[in-house]
Amino acid sequence: AQSVTQPDIHITVSEGASLELRCNYSYGATPYLFWYVQSPGQGLQLLLKYFSGDTLVQGIKGFEAEFKRSQSSFNLRKPSVHWSDAAEYFCAVRSSGGYQKVTFGTGTKLQVIP
Amino acid sequence: DGGITQSPKYLFRKEGQNVTLSCEQNLNHDAMYWYRQDPGQGLRLIYYSQIVNDFQKGDIAEGYSVSREKKESFPLTVTSAQKNPTAFYLCASSIEYFANEQFFGPGTRLTVL
Numbered sequence: 290a291q292s293v294t295q296p297d298i299h300i301t302v303s304e305g306a307s308l309e310l311r312c313n314y315s316y317g318a319t320p321y322l323f324w325y326v327q328s329p330g331q332g333l334q335l336l337l338k339y340f341s342g343d344t345l346v347q348g349i350k351g352f353e354a355e356f357k358r359s360q361s362s363f364n365l366r367k368p369s370v371h372w373s374d375a376a377e378y379f380c381a382v383r384s385s386g387g388y389q390k391v392t393f394g395t396g397t398k399l400q401v402i403p
Numbered sequence: 404d405g406g407i408t409q410s411p412k413y414l415f416r417k418e419g420q421n422v423t424l425s426c427e428q429n430l431n432h433d434a435m436y437w438y439r440q441d442p443g444q445g446l447r448l449i450y451y452s453q454i455v456n457d458f459q460k461g462d463i464a465e466g467y468s469v470s471r472e473k474k475e476s477f478p479l480t481v482t483s484a485q486k487n488p489t490a491f492y493l494c495a496s497s498i499e500y501f502a503n504e505q506f507f508g509p510g511t512r513l514t515v516l
Contacts, residue, residue, distance in 0.1 A: 298443065321503070332407070332493055332507030333446075340503070379445060390461070391505065395445040 291316040293382050293394035301400040302370050310365040310397050312354075312380030322363040323381040323391070324354055333379060339363065350374070375401045405430045407508035409494050414513045416488075424479045424511045426494035434500045435477040439463060440491040440510075449492075452477055453500040481513060488515045 292315040302308055314320055321340050325333040337348025344356040354365045363380060380394040407428045416422045428435065433454050438446040448461030452471040466485025471477055477496075481488045494508040 323504075325507075330412075330510070330512070332409075332495075332509045333505075334507070335504050338503065390448060390451070393446040395443055 291320065291382050291384060291389075291392050293380050293392055295378075295380055295394035295397050297397045298395070299398045299400065301402060304372050304401050304403055305369050308365075308367045308370045308374070308399070310378050310380075310399070312363045312365065312394060313361050314363065314380075314382045315361065316382055316384065318384070319358070321383040322354075322356060323383070324348065324352070324363075324365050325379045325381060325393075326350075327377045327379065327396075329376070336365070336378075370399075370401055372401045372403070375399055407494055407496055407506055409492075409508040409511050412509065412511060414511055416513070416515050418515055419483045421480055421482050422488075422513065424481070424492055424494075424513070426477045426479065426508060427475055428477075428494075428496045428506075428508075429475060430496055430506060431474070432496035432498055432506070433474070434497045434502065435471065436495045436497075436505065437461075437467070437469065437477070437479045438493040438495065440493055446493065449479065451500075488513060 294313045323338045324336040327333045336352050337346045339346045339356045377396045377398045379396045381391050383391045410425045436451045437449040447463050450469040452458040455474050468480045492511045495505040497505045
């Protein structure tokens with residue numbers, strides 16, 4: 290069965306600093322991978338997704354993620370964090386074979402300090 | 404603007420009462436989903452519907468029921484059989500069953516007193 294691990298429950302960074310949120314997945318074949326962002330009390334918004342091809346994926350709001358098959362990882366990065374990036378971030382995985390449900394990680398809450 | 408609406412945003416109910424959460428989409432999507440979100444547990448799938456008049460149990464369906472009589476609507480009923488109903492509930496939709504992107508509504512926070 291597929292699974293997703295986000296090892297960091299909470300991360301604090303200074304505004305303007307770089308950010309990396311970790312995501313590790315467990316799946317036998319090449320998965321479809323997603324990052325979503327959730328502002329407090331709101332729904333989820335898709336930041337970016339990886340299906341195939343270039344392993345470095347660009348998303349909205351200046352975010353990018355890199356798929357590393359050898360490490361079963363799909364870490365989310367941003368070179369310079371803005372205060373408005375404070376939110377909870379969810380990594381998700383889906384089987385690439387046929388129609389399968391999406392499995393979400395437990396989330397990483399990002400705090401941005403001035 | 405197309406999107407998903409959920410109502411109400413906050414809902415309070417007494418223990419033992421059934422309550423229905425509304426979810427409407429105008430994206431012309433075939434598939435719709437209900438998730439439950441609890442702190443530190445991510446999103447867990449309650450029910451999903453691939454098409455009108457069809458729905459399937461997700462991972463945590465006990466104590467919940469749904470209907471899909473119209474393409475645009477997928478209401479969720481939290482019954483008195485649900486042992487711990489207080490949570491944040493998210494509705495989502497996609498073009499087809501677990502297609503490449505799911506679109507989420509703003510959520511309903513249910514508190515059972």
